[in-house]
Amino acid sequence: xxxxxxxYEVRLDGRLDERWAGxxxxxxxxxxxxxxxxxxxxxxxxAALHGLLRRVHDLGLALVSVTRLDPGH
Amino acid sequence: MVQPLLATKLxxxxxxRALVPRPRLSERLSRADGAALTLVSAPAGFGKTTVLTEWLxxxxxxxxxxxxxxxxxxxxxxxxxxxxxxxxLRTVSDxxxxxxxxxxxxxxxxxxxxxxxxxxxLVLVLDDYHVVDSSEVRDxxxxxxEHLPAQVRLVIATRTDPVLPLARMRGRGELVELRAxxxxxxxxxxxxxxGEVMGLDLTGDDVAALEARTEGWIAAxxxxxxxMQDRDDVAGFIANFAGDDRYIVDYLVEEVLQRQPxxxxxxxxxxxxLGRLTGPLCDAVTGRDDGAAVLDALDRGNxxxxxxxxxxRWYRYHHLFADVLQVHLLDEQxxxxxxxxxxxxxxxxxxGDLAEAVxxxxxxxxxxxxxxxxxxxxxxxxxxxxxxxxxxxxxxxPDEVVRARPVLSxxxxxxxxxxxDAAEVDERLRDVERLLTADDAPAPGTVVVDEEAFRRLPAAxxxxxxxxxxxxxxxxxxxxHARTALDLLRPEDHQGRGAVAGLLGLAHWTTGDLxxxxxxxxxxxxxxxxxxxxxxxxxxxxxxADIRSAQGRPGQAMAAYDRALRIVDPGxxxxxxxxxxxxxxMAGVLLERGDAAAxxxxxxxxxxxxxxxxLPQFPYRRCVELARVHEADGDVDGALALLAEAERxxxxxxxPEVRPVAALRARLLARQGRWGEALGWARERGLSxxxxxxxxxxxxxxxxARALVARHAATGEQQALLDAVSLLxxxxxxxxxxGRTGSLIELLVVRAVAEQARGDTGAAAAALRRAVDLGxxxxxxxxxxxxxxxxxxxxxxxxxxxxxxxAQVRRPTADVPGGPVDALTARELDVLRLLxxxxxxxxxxxxxFVSVNTVRTHTKNIYAKLGVNNRRAAxxxxxxxxxxxRAGER
Numbered sequence: 001x002x003x004x005x006x007x008y009e010v011r012l013d014g015r016l017d018e019r020w021a022g023x024x025x026x027x028x029x030x031x032x033x034x035x036x037x038x039x040x041x042x043x044x045x046x047a048a049l050h051g052l053l054r055r056v057h058d059l060g061l062a063l064v065s066v067t068r069l070d071p072g073h
Numbered sequence: 074m075v076q077p078l079l080a081t082k083l084x085x086x087x088x089x090r091a092l093v094p095r096p097r098l099s100e101r102l103s104r105a106d107g108a109a110l111t112l113v114s115a116p117a118g119f120g121k122t123t124v125l126t127e128w129l130x131x132x133x134x135x136x137x138x139x140x141x142x143x144x145x146x147x148x149x150x151x152x153x154x155x156x157x158x159x160x161x162l163r164t165v166s167d168x169x170x171x172x173x174x175x176x177x178x179x180x181x182x183x184x185x186x187x188x189x190x191x192x193x194x195l196v197l198v199l200d201d202y203h204v205v206d207s208s209e210v211r212d213x214x215x216x217x218x219e220h221l222p223a224q225v226r227l228v229i230a231t232r233t234d235p236v237l238p239l240a241r242m243r244g245r246g247e248l249v250e251l252r253a254x255x256x257x258x259x260x261x262x263x264x265x266x267x268g269e270v271m272g273l274d275l276t277g278d279d280v281a282a283l284e285a286r287t288e289g290w291i292a293a294x295x296x297x298x299x300x301m302q303d304r305d306d307v308a309g310f311i312a313n314f315a316g317d318d319r320y321i322v323d324y325l326v327e328e329v330l331q332r333q334p335x336x337x338x339x340x341x342x343x344x345x346x347l348g349r350l351t352g353p354l355c356d357a358v359t360g361r362d363d364g365a366a367v368l369d370a371l372d373r374g375n376x377x378x379x380x381x382x383x384x385x386r387w388y389r390y391h392h393l394f395a396d397v398l399q400v401h402l403l404d405e406q407x408x409x410x411x412x413x414x415x416x417x418x419x420x421x422x423x424x425g426d427l428a429e430a431v432x433x434x435x436x437x438x439x440x441x442x443x444x445x446x447x448x449x450x451x452x453x454x455x456x457x458x459x460x461x462x463x464x465x466x467x468x469x470x471p472d473e474v475v476r477a478r479p480v481l482s483x484x485x486x487x488x489x490x491x492x493x494d495a496a497e498v499d500e501r502l503r504d505v506e507r508l509l510t511a512d513d514a515p516a517p518g519t520v521v522v523d524e525e526a527f528r529r530l531p532a533a534x535x536x537x538x539x540x541x542x543x544x545x546x547x548x549x550x551x552x553x554h555a556r557t558a559l560d561l562l563r564p565e566d567h568q569g570r571g572a573v574a575g576l577l578g579l580a581h582w583t584t585g586d587l588x589x590x591x592x593x594x595x596x597x598x599x600x601x602x603x604x605x606x607x608x609x610x611x612x613x614x615x616x617x618a619d620i621r622s623a624q625g626r627p628g629q630a631m632a633a634y635d636r637a638l639r640i641v642d643p644g645x646x647x648x649x650x651x652x653x654x655x656x657x658x659m660a661g662v663l664l665e666r667g668d669a670a671a672x673x674x675x676x677x678x679x680x681x682x683x684x685x686x687x688l689p690q691f692p693y694r695r696c697v698e699l700a701r702v703h704e705a706d707g708d709v710d711g712a713l714a715l716l717a718e719a720e721r722x723x724x725x726x727x728x729p730e731v732r733p734v735a736a737l738r739a740r741l742l743a744r745q746g747r748w749g750e751a752l753g754w755a756r757e758r759g760l761s762x763x764x765x766x767x768x769x770x771x772x773x774x775x776x777x778a779r780a781l782v783a784r785h786a787a788t789g790e791q792q793a794l795l796d797a798v799s800l801l802x803x804x805x806x807x808x809x810x811x812g813r814t815g816s817l818i819e820l821l822v823v824r825a826v827a828e829q830a831r832g833d834t835g836a837a838a839a840a841l842r843r844a845v846d847l848g849x850x851x852x853x854x855x856x857x858x859x860x861x862x863x864x865x866x867x868x869x870x871x872x873x874x875x876x877x878x879x880a881q882v883r884r885p886t887a888d889v890p891g892g893p894v895d896a897l898t899a900r901e902l903d904v905l906r907l908l909x910x911x912x913x914x915x916x917x918x919x920x921x922f923v924s925v926n927t928v929r930t931h932t933k934n935i936y937a938k939l940g941v942n943n944r945r946a947a948x949x950x951x952x953x954x955x956x957x958x959r960a961g962e963r
Contacts, residue, residue, distance in 0.1 A: 014320040022403040023396070035318040057232060059396055060116040060290065061320065 007069040008049060010039040013062035024052060036064055076147070076428040081349065081381040083161050085129060085141040085198075086122055093258070093266045096131075098124050098251060103133040105249035109221045110242060113230040115253040117392045118292025118322075121230045122200055122379075124256065129196070137193050138165040143200045143381075145348065147428050149207035150461035155180045158197075162188075165195060181213040182220075182683030189222035202231035207461060211236050257289030271298040279308065282315045292393050296325035299376065300332070326397040329376070340367050342405070345398035346413045346436070348429070349381065350388045357420040358413050411437040418442065431466055440474045441520075444481060448522040451484040464488040477519055479508045480526045483533050490537060498541055502534055509534075529569075532561035536569055539576045543583070543727060551580045571600030575613060576727070582620055583729040585768025585811045591620050611637055611651025612688065616728065618658050623731070625814025627662045627852055634659045653679040653687035653695075660698045667854030667881050669705050669899075672698070680922060692722040697737065699922055705855070706900040709745055711927040713738065729769060736773040743779040744859065746787055751780035762796035766807040771816055774804055775823065782827050797827050818848040819856050826863050834867075842871045849878050858882070897938060902956060904931040909948045909957055 010027075016037040021029045025048075027041035043049050049066075056063055102124075105111055113121045129139050142161040148154045159180065162169040169187050188195070205211060215237055221227055229235055242248040258266060263284045267273045275283075287293035297314065301307050310328075317324055330338055343359050344350055352365025368388055371378045377394035381387040390398065403410060414437035421429040427450055434443035447466050454463050467475055467485045475481050482505045489498045508516045509531060521527045535558035542551035555577045562569040574597035582590030598613035614637030618630035634655045641648055656679035663672040679687070679695060687695075696719035703712035720734040735758070739751040755761075755777045762781065766774060781797035784790060801824050808816040821844035828837035841864060848856065849872065857868055858881055865882060872879040897905060900921075907917045914932075918925045936942055939950045951957050 015318045016320045016323065019404040020323075020400055022407065023400045037320075058117055058392065059320070059322065060118055060292070060393060 005042050005044045007040070007042050008052075009065075009067040009069055010052065010056065011064040011066075012037045012039070012056060013064055016061075024055065027052070040069075076153075077426060078156070078160055081387045082143045082145070082157060083141060083164055084143075084382050085139060086126055086143070086200075087380050087383065087385075092123070092127070093262050093270055095124060095127060095262065098255065099128040099131050099133060101251065101255070102128045102249065103131075105226070108249045109225075109227065109247050110218055110237070111226060111228040111249045111251075112235070112239070113228065113251045113256075114232070114234050115251070115256050116232055118290060119253055119256040120291045121251075121256065124251065125198060125200070125228060125230060129198075138195045140165045140195065140197045141200065142198065144202060144204050146204050146432075147462070149205060149210060149465065150459055151207065151209045151213060152457060152459045153462065154205070154207075154210045155184075155213065158184070158199075162195075162197065166191060181216045183686060185217060185220040185222065186681075186683065188225045191222075191224060194224045194226075196226045196228060198228040198230065200230045202229045202235055203233045205235075209461065256291070258284070258291055258294060259289065260284055263289065263294060266294060267298055271302065273298060273301055273307070275307070275311075279311050282311050286315045287321060290321070292391065293321045293325060295375075295377075296322065296329060296394075300325055300328035303332075322393050322397050323400075326394060326401075330401065336363075337367065337370075341371075341398055342402040343409075343413055345390065345395050345402055346410065346433075347417060348389060348432075350378070350390070351386055354417065354420050358416045360416075411439070415439060415442070422446065428462075435466075435469050440470050444470060444474050444478055444520070445522050448478065448480050448484070448526070451480065451487075451523070451526065455484075455487055460488045460491040464492065476504060478521065479505050479515070479519055479530055480521060480523050482508075483530055483537070486537050490540065495541065495544065498537065502538060502541070505530070505534060529563075529566075532558055532563075532566070532569060535561055536572055536576075539573060540727070543576055543580055544725075548580050548583050551576060555580065567600045567604035568606060571597050571604055571606065571609065574600055575609075575616070578613075578616060579727050579729065582616065583769065585771070585807075585813065587620050587624050587812055591617065591624075594620065610640055611649050611655060613637075615651070615654055615658060615688075618662075619728070619731075622662070622665075623813050623815045625818060625847060625851055625853075627665055627815075631659060631662045634662075648682065648686065650686060651688045651691075653682040653684070654691050656682070657687075657691065657694045657698050661701075664698065664701050664705065665855050666852045667858060667877070669702055672702060676702070676922065689724050690726055690728070693719045693724065693734070696722060697732075697734065700737070700741075701855075703900070703923070703927075704741060707898045708900050708927070708931070709741065710930055711900070711923055712741060714924055714927060716741070731769065732772045736776045739773075740776040740779055743776065743783040746783055748780050748783035748787060751776070752784065755780060762800040764800075766804050768807075768811065768813075771804060771808065771813070774800060775816070775820060778804070778820075778823055778827075782823060782830060785827075785830055794827060794830060798824070798831075801827065814847055814851075818844050818853055821847075822856055822860055822864075825867065826860055829863060829867070837864075838867055838871065841867050845871045845873075845878070849873060849876060852877075854878055854881050897935060897956065901931050901935050901938070904928060905935050905947065905951045906957055908932070908935075908944050909951070 011032075013036055015031045015035060016029055017031070018029050021027060024039050025041075027039040030038045030040065032038060039052070043052065053063065053066070102111060113125065115121055140161040141164075142157055144154075144157075148157060159169065162184075168191070169184075199214075205214075214235070218227060218237055239248060243250075260281065264275075264277075264280045267275055267280060267283065283294060283297055287297065300314075301310055304310055314324065330341070333341070340355070340359060340361070340363075344355050344364075347354065347358065350364075350368060352368060355364030355368065356362055368378060369385070372380060372385060372388065377391040378388040379391060381389060389395075414433045418430045418433035418437060418439070421427075421433060427446060431443050431446050434440075434446060443466070447463075447470075451463065454460070463484055467481060467488065470481075475485055482501055486498050486501050486505075489501070508519050515521045515527065535554050539551050539554040539558055542548075542554060555573050558573045559570065562573065564570075574593045578590050578593035578597055580590075581587075581593060594613055594617045598610055598617070601609045601613060614633045618633040621627070621630035621633060638648065638652060638655045656675040660672040660675040660679070663669075663675065676695065676699060679691075684691060696715045700712040700715035700719065703709075703715060716734055716738045720738075723734060735754055739754045742748070742754075743751040755773075758773065760770070760773055760777050762777065764770065764774060778797045778800045781793045781800070785794040785797070801820055805817065805820045805824070808814075808820060821840045825837045825841040825844065828834075828840060845857070845868075847853075854877060857864070857872075857878060861868065861882060868882045869879070872882055903921060904917065907920060912920065914925050914928050918928045921928070932944075932947075935947055935951075939947055941947045941950050948957070
């Protein structure tokens with residue numbers, strides 16, 4: 001299990017503007033050309049990741065993918 | 074419960090004024106014949122609550138009564154959750170919860186029994202179940218679902234699937250589901266909604282475009298409709314909307330917000346931080362005086378407020394709407410957010426709602442405020458067993474805030490003691506001790522709100538230390554700390570003194586000093602009763618009885634159980650928590666007396682009360698005694714299976730493990746001549762016949778001696794017998810010295826068997842006579858009967874003529890063959906009689922408190938003995954042989 005901070009990339013269906021960065025605890029919000037949005041940033045642990053996914057779900061946003069980024073990214 | 078019970082959580086939400094009738098969904102819900110669980114699982118904004126209220130309103134539920142509970146984050150504490158469930162059910166029937174008593178920390182099993190006794194049918198709705206992430210709450214709900222009586226339908230509405238065996242329930246037809254795909258508006262429903270309900274004049278293409286863009290997501294269609302109201306260029310709006318790929322709610326909320334007058338817009342943003350809204354609270358947060366009026370206007374304009382009570386005093390925002398509003402608030406006025414929470418905190422504090430006040434203080438990042446609120450509430454939280462809430466709150470605070478507050482730190486220790494985080498407890502206690510200075514004043518840099526609690530800290534710390542040391546096996550250390558604690562505790566602190574006396578009782582018992590153990594437990598019971606902690610009285614009775622049994626005084630053990638069983642909850646007249654354990658204890662004494670029938674009755678009484686009526690060790694204690702019943706019936710496999718279950722379900726607590734399950738298993742195996750397995754266990758545990766005796770290993774050593782005697786009986790190896798006798802010598806001396814007559818009796822019986830095997834009948838008779846002299850007056854029977862095979866002749870000479878023991882020794886055993894077929898054992902007869910009913914295998918297993926596999930084994934044996942190969946033939950043949958006992962019953 002991952003217990004140390006890691007960077008994650010969470011891709012969502014739909015376009016969110018940057019205003020949402022605050023809602024997602026300072027993750028950077030990038031819209032991609034294909035109608036998806038990527039949240040990217042460090043999360044302290046798995047609990048934080050699940051909290052983020054819960055926020056995504058609470059908004060009715062469809063999750064496309066979750067990727068853990070290797071250190072160095 | 075510390076926080077006030079919010080009646081708004083128990084109201085069936087009012088249906089919205091404007092609504093699309095959806096009979097297709099109500100019908101699906103109504104068709105759910107026989108399904109225990111109805112699951113409405115979909116993301117936010119799919120109209121889950123609305124569908125349920127429409128169905129309940131339609132009167133087609135088949136049940137007259139509806140109990141509703143809207144859950145929130147605070148319900149992640151079993152004490153809070155079950156209090157609310159009971160309150161919801163009480164809105165329907167006064168009879169419910171009356172039997173649960175004050176121990177709300179484990180109600181599910183009793184609830185099942187109470188619901189089963191209800192005359193009418195009932196629907197229980199748990200709305201917003203996705204907020205539940207406490208595994209304790211989930212386990213309770215699972216138990217409820219799996220044992221739900223037929224007249225109750227449980228409905229769970231949630232954004233995420235609950236952790237329940239859904240696939241299995243689906244397979245068995247026990248589950249009715251409505252999911253996102255079912256809940257989406259169809260084209261037709263969308264057209265009805267937009268046209269008839271919202272009064273929009275749209276073309277078929279417009280409706281299709283909106284339906285396509287929103288994918289039937291109701292919340293989005295609602296927002297779209299609101300944006301279109303009073304708009305001139307509806308077609309233009311639809312074209313823009315349909316062609317945009319922004320997050321749909323974001324897009325639409327902005328559209329709606331833009332069209333609100335500034336006062337309404339700022340009201341919406343500022344109050345978006347509130348979970349529940351009411352006029353005065355909104356005023357406190359906004360600094361205005363139009364809260365009630367604005368809420369009313371929002372309600373009439375259908376602007377995403379949901380009324381929470383019939384008088385329309387409390388509302389909440391639709392979840393999606395609130396989230397997006399908060400994003401706008403954060404974006405536009407990031408500096409204002411904390412202040413809004415602070416004002417909400419102050420209002421809730423004034424209103425006496427501690428939970429909401431703490432939540433807002435935490436959200437404001439105002440940790441000191443939150444800590445100030447929590448500290449004085451700790452005693453009440455502890456008394457109501459809301460340790461889960463304590464832990465959640467204290468873990469939400471930054472560590473340094475808790476560490477700077479000695480009273481909070483010790484409160485955290487109290488919460489951790491319950492969930493058993495040992496290392497953390499030690500570390501925290503050390504940390505707090507550093508903060509306590511010699512002159513009783515708080516050390517510099519520390520914060521104390523509750524001065525009274527602060528003065529009690531040294532005593533509280535000594536009590537927790539005592540508990541920790543005892544759990545870690547440091548008995549002398551525990552006793553030393555207990556003495557300190559007693560010096561520090563005020564004379565009138567009955568709870569503290571009772572706890573320490575109990576810990577001292579345990580410490581002395583653990584070392585084998587039974588007299589001292591008993592003395593302290595007597596004191597503990599008196600103090601705890603004075604303090605009003607009735608449920609702890611059960612624990613004291615169990616300890617007292619266990620010690621009495623070890624002393625060879627089963628009659629006194631029985632009296633202790635009996636006394637505690639007579640104490641009831643004064644409010645409800647129901648038995649205390651732990652009553653189930655008392656019944657199991659009584660079954661144990663009765664088994665020792667050879668009265669298996671009475672023992673079974675007490676085990677049944679314990680099961681009636683259920684696990685929730687028991688202490689944490691109840692499942693294990695129950696399996697151990699049931700195993701003995703099976704053993705007495707000659708069902709060795711059944712007994713072994715139950716012991717395996719007992720081992721699985723054993724949870725360590727403060728009670729010394731004086732009769733480990735593995736040793737009980739070895740004893741059973743040794744008695745069956747399976748000495749190899751029994752000795753394997755002893756080797757694994759590092760037990761040797763050369764060990765010096767100590768109380769904690771006394772029983773295990775005794776079982777080792779039995780295994781050695783069995784080895785000699787099977788192989789004739791003299792060394793095994795010599796080892797056994799020398800071990801028994803040392804054990805006997807230690808038991809005599811410690812006044813442990815209960816152990817002594819069994820040691821002497823095994824000694825008699827060993828001496829007889831050695832050929833020294835005189836020594837065997839002497840040992841047995843002494844055992845009988847000690848045990849017979851106290852009512853011991855089974856310990857002798859267990860060795861009837863080898864000692865029958867000797868027993869007949871030493872048992873008092875005409876006494877119970879003599880009669881039992883003469884009675885033929887149940888499994889002696891006789892008659893035209895091999896006689897069935899008592900247990901097999903039970904099974905045979907149940908085969909003559911409509912019950913299926915699992916039902917029979919439940920009825921007899923055994924596993925399905927055990928029933929299968931019994932059934933196989935019955936068929937073999939009766940010479941048949943199916944159930945009907947077995948019943949017929951049993952009837953011919955007069956085994957069914959029908960004449961007596963009919």
